[in-house]
Amino acid sequence: QSVLTQPPSVSAAPGQKVTISCSGSTSNIGNNYVSWYQQLPGTAPKLLIYDSNQRPSGIPDRFSGSTSGTSATLGITGLQTGDEADYYCGTWDNSLSAGVFGGGTKLTVL
Amino acid sequence: QVQLVQSGAEVKKPGASVKVSCKASGNTFNSNDINWVRQATGQGLEWMGWMNPNSGDTGYAQKFQGRVAMTRDTSIKTAYMELSSLRSEDSAVYYCATSTSGSSSLGDWGQGTLVTVSS
Numbered sequence: 001q002s003v004l005t006q007p008p009s010v011s012a013a014p015g016q017k018v019t020i021s022c023s024g025s026t027s028n029i030g031n032n033y034v035s036w037y038q039q040l041p042g043t044a045p046k047l048l049i050y051d052s053n054q055r056p057s058g059i060p061d062r063f064s065g066s067t068s069g070t071s072a073t074l075g076i077t078g079l080q081t082g083d084e085a086d087y088y089c090g091t092w093d094n095s096l097s098a099g100v101f102g103g104g105t106k107l108t109v110l
Numbered sequence: 111q112v113q114l115v116q117s118g119a120e121v122k123k124p125g126a127s128v129k130v131s132c133k134a135s136g137n138t139f140n141s142n143d144i145n146w147v148r149q150a151t152g153q154g155l156e157w158m159g160w161m162n163p164n165s166g167d168t169g170y171a172q173k174f175q176g177r178v179a180m181t182r183d184t185s186i187k188t189a190y191m192e193l194s195s196l197r198s199e200d201s202a203v204y205y206c207a208t209s210t211s212g213s214s215s216l217g218d219w220g221q222g223t224l225v226t227v228s229s
Contacts (some may be wrong), residue, residue: 003152005212009145013150033213033215034218035214037155037216042223044219044220044221045147045155045205045207045216045219046219047215047216047217050213050215050217051213051215055176065227088154089132090155090157090214090215090216091214092214096168096171096172098157098168098171098172099147099157099159099160099171100157101154101155101156101157102154103154104155105173109171
């Protein structure tokens with residue numbers, strides 16, 4: 001059971017927009033920055049968003065992050081078949097004094 | 111950006127220990143914390159702990175306390191994660207990843223090391 005809660009799967013058509021939610025609590029998302037990771041099949045995770053809404057260099061602006069209270073959201077616009085992957089949210093949990101992740105969301109681009 | 115290269119796959123028997131290495135390229139080894147994250151087949155990511163290569167300070171997830179040790183050899187820019195008393199549930203891909211001090215964001219990742227625990 002993950003500390004952060006994500007939907008197991010989402011899907012949308014190419015060119016469309018999708019959002020992935022990540023729900024936590026005041027001990028994690030409510031008081032810490034959130035990161036988002038993309039994991040393509042058979043590869044290591046890749047940082048997409050850090051500090052809740054910042055993109056590392058090289059990450060297209062089709063990817064965006066936001067937070068509200070104890071929840072975070074990853075948005076992806078202009079979906080491409082290459083975006084099919086597992087997406088994970090992560091942050092620090094002050095009560096656990098540990099990094100925590102969501103269970104992951106599988107994105108299917110129909 | 112830091113390139114992290116991990117050691118190869120391991121097969122261990124229950125009760126044994128495994129030590130995975132993570133070698134950093136460039137001159138930034140001391141500039142970032144090293145985290146270890148594992149992923150069982152078909153499962154999600156699980157954070158295990160962090161280490162500051164400068165000071166050697168570490169922090170471990172409670173689940174692994176007493177069973178994990180994160181160390182480093184700064185002369186060869188290599189971090190290590192040793193997990194002892196292995197059980198079948200420890201079979202997973204183990205990743206090292208960097209973070210800046212004070213941040214939980216994991217910027218650069220190693221390629222992963224598959225550890226299989228089987229009798």
